[in-house]
Amino acid sequence: RIKGLMGVRTWLVVSESDASTRLEEVDKHSIMRRTGLPGRDLRVLDPMLSYPSSILGRERAIVINLEHIKAIVTAKEVLMVNSSSPLVIQFLQDLQHRITSRAMDLVEDSNHHDDSLKKSTRFPFEFRALEACLESACRRLESETRTLEDEAYPALDELTSKISTLNLERVRQIKSRLVALSGRVQKVRDELEHLLDDDNDMADMYLTEKLVASSVDQPSFREEAFDAALESDDESAEESKSRNNFEEAAGIKPNIEELEMLLEAYFAQLDGILQKLSDMSEYVDDTEDCINIMLDDKQNQLLQMGVMLSTANMIVNAGIVVVGLFGMNISIPLFDDTQPPRKFWETTFGTIGGCFALYLIAVGWGKKRSRLA
Numbered sequence: 554r555i556k557g558l559m560g561v562r563t564w565l566v567v568s569e570s571d572a573s574t575r576l577e578e579v580d581k582h583s584i585m586r587r588t589g590l591p592g593r594d595l596r597v598l599d600p601m602l603s604y605p606s607s608i609l610g611r612e613r614a615i616v617i618n619l620e621h622i623k624a625i626v627t628a629k630e631v632l633m634v635n636s637s638s639p640l641v642i643q644f645l646q647d648l649q650h651r652i653t654s655r656a657m658d659l660v661e662d663s664n665h666h667d668d669s670l671k672k673s674t675r676f677p678f679e680f681r682a683l684e685a686c687l688e689s690a691c692r693r694l695e696s697e698t699r700t701l702e703d704e705a706y707p708a709l710d711e712l713t714s715k716i717s718t719l720n721l722e723r724v725r726q727i728k729s730r731l732v733a734l735s736g737r738v739q740k741v742r743d744e745l746e747h748l749l750d751d752d753n754d755m756a757d758m759y760l761t762e763k764l765v766a767s768s769v770d771q772p773s774f775r776e777e778a779f780d781a782a783l784e785s786d787d788e789s790a791e792e793s794k795s796r797n798n799f800e801e802a803a804g805i806k807p808n809i810e811e812l813e814m815l816l817e818a819y820f821a822q823l824d825g826i827l828q829k830l831s832d833m834s835e836y837v838d839d840t841e842d843c844i845n846i847m848l849d850d851k852q853n854q855l856l857q858m859g860v861m862l863s864t865a866n867m868i869v870n871a872g873i874v875v876v877g878l879f880g881m882n883i884s885i886p887l888f889d890d891t892q893p894p895r896k897f898w899e900t901t902f903g904t905i906g907g908c909f910a911l912y913l914i915a916v917g918w919g920k921k922r923s924r925l926a
Contacts, residue, residue, distance in 0.1 A: 559729055563635040567645065569678045572652035576635060576646055581755075584632070588625050589613035598623040598634055606690075606740040610757035613764075615679055619690040619741060626682045644689040651681050657770060677761040680815060687819040691826070694738050698826050701730055705833055709840045716844060735830045740821040745816050755809040755816075823827040864915045872908040 561580045567573070579587070581595060594616045597604045600623065609616040613628040621640045627630040634643065648785040705727045725761065748754050 565635050565641075565645065565786055566635040567631045567633075567648055567652070567682075569629050569652060572649045573741060574649065580873065582814060582923075584625070588627055588632070590616065590625065600634060604683070605683070606737070606744050609742055609794070610754050612757070613760065615683065615758055615760065617683065617686045619686055619744075620693055620737070622686045622689055624682070626679050626686075628679055628764045630769055631682045640689065640693060644685060647689065648682060648685040651685055676811070677759065679758065680812060683758070687815075691819055691822050694734070694823070694826055698738075698829055701727065701734060702829065702833060705731070709836060711870070713840060713843055716847065724837070724840070731762060731830060731833060731837065735834065738823060738827050738830060742820065742827060745820045749813065749816055749820065751810055755812050758812060759809075764868045774826070786856075825861070826852065861920065864919075868908045868912045868915070871911065872904050875904045875907075 561578050564577050564579055564584075566575050566577050568575075581592070584590070584595060585592065594609060594611065596602060597607060597609070597616055597618045607618045609615070611647070613627060617624045617626060620637075621638055622644060623634055633645075708720065708723045708727055712724050749893055768829050
């Protein structure tokens with residue numbers, strides 16, 4: 554209870570030095586001091602709250618909220634909220650593998666004397682962690698899309714061949730999952746598109762270069778900040794420091810080409826997933842149109858049957874009227890018992906034949922006027 558009141562939470566920490574995973578119980582304010590993040594950015598990582606997918610580049614850290622990945626990436630380590638999810642465990646294993654393989658590559662590169670080769674093979678730790686996050690999120694979305702495809706197409710084909718309540722319910726559930734999954738993929742894609750459209754946001758994600766530059770320029774930066782504080786009040790000094798920080802960042806703005814290529818690769822992968830979902834959605838719409846056409850055809854057949862039965866009923870009623878007229882208690886030669894029953898049968902069969910003829914005339918008139926198929 555005391556830990557909950559103080560905001561203490563168990564974090565999974567993966568460091569760049571040894572690629573090991575350890576558990577740390579750290580409170581919220583310690584995380585803020587450790588990463589330089591404000592409290593609103595930490596709320597994005599709260600598993601109890603629902604926030605859209607986002608990748609936020611800050612001064613000393615990158616906040617990543619993608620599907621099951623809720624992590625803080627710094628230049629030296631990755632912090633994640635402790636979770637026993639198999640997807641998170643798989644992500645941690647992938648991240649450790651990337652760090653370990655990268656360390657081995659650096660050891661091999663150190664044996665070469667070509668400095669340009671060493672520089673070209675250098676890939677910042679934060680980008681390796683970001684790549685692992687994007688790959689894990691895309692892998693999950695791709696897997697769910699493949700599973701949905703395996704269920705959707707057979708169910709839609711079965712519904713086309715046999716319309717039943719069970720098949721309709723299955724397709725309804727599949728369509729709900731399709732809409733939800735498309736929205737999730739679209740959010741991740743929009744976030745990557747937003748980063749690709751803003752060079753400053755991508756430049757903010759070069760944590761290693763900013764860390765190296767800040768360690769080199771730290772004495773001069775402190776002297777400038779002290780002079781600014783003496784010349785103005787606290788508010789103007791804060792504005793001056795933020796302006797100096799911006800100018801300094803502009804002066805050391807890194808080449809964003811490698812990050813841009815990384816984001817474009819996963820942006821293209823998300824485009825492919827979204828295209829699959831779009832094709833599936835179109836197939837669902839085509840199936841719905843086909844079902845509606847089939848239902849309309851059945852409805853038309855039922856209406857035609859109703860018209861023909863109504864016509865038959867009307868003709869039968871006409872025959873009943875004739876029978877009723879002849880059934881009146883009056884004296885006519887037809888009711889003479891001394892006469893043979895030939896006239897009775899003539900009248901009976903004549904009435905039936907007349908009704909049948911009227912029915913054929915009514916049906917023929919309906920077909921001629923295109924009222925009946």
